[in-house]
Amino acid sequence: MARWAVKGTFLARRDDWQAFAKTCEAPSAEQAREWALSEIGGCHGVPRNRIRIASVSEVPL
Numbered sequence: 001m002a003r004w005a006v007k008g009t010f011l012a013r014r015d016d017w018q019a020f021a022k023t024c025e026a027p028s029a030e031q032a033r034e035w036a037l038s039e040i041g042g043c044h045g046v047p048r049n050r051i052r053i054a055s056v057s058e059v060p061l
Contacts, residue, residue: 001025003059004032010040011050029056 005023012018022039026032033056037048 001027003061004029005055005057005059006032006036006053007055008036008051008053010044010046010052012044012046017052023059029058032056 003025007021009017009019022036024032024035033053037051040051
């Protein structure tokens with residue numbers, strides 16, 4: 001399985017966008033993106049429409 005780096009921002013407070021970078025193993029970039037949305041939403045209680053994914057790139061093993 002490939003390793004992916006997902007970077008972006010999420011709305012932590014009213015007008016405070018916080019940057020994040022997550023790494024995960026997934027079969028495709030789309031599944032890595034979905035995993036990051038789930039992870040940020042679950043840990044921080046942020047709805048998906050307040051999470052902005054800037055990039056999804058494959059990381060060499």
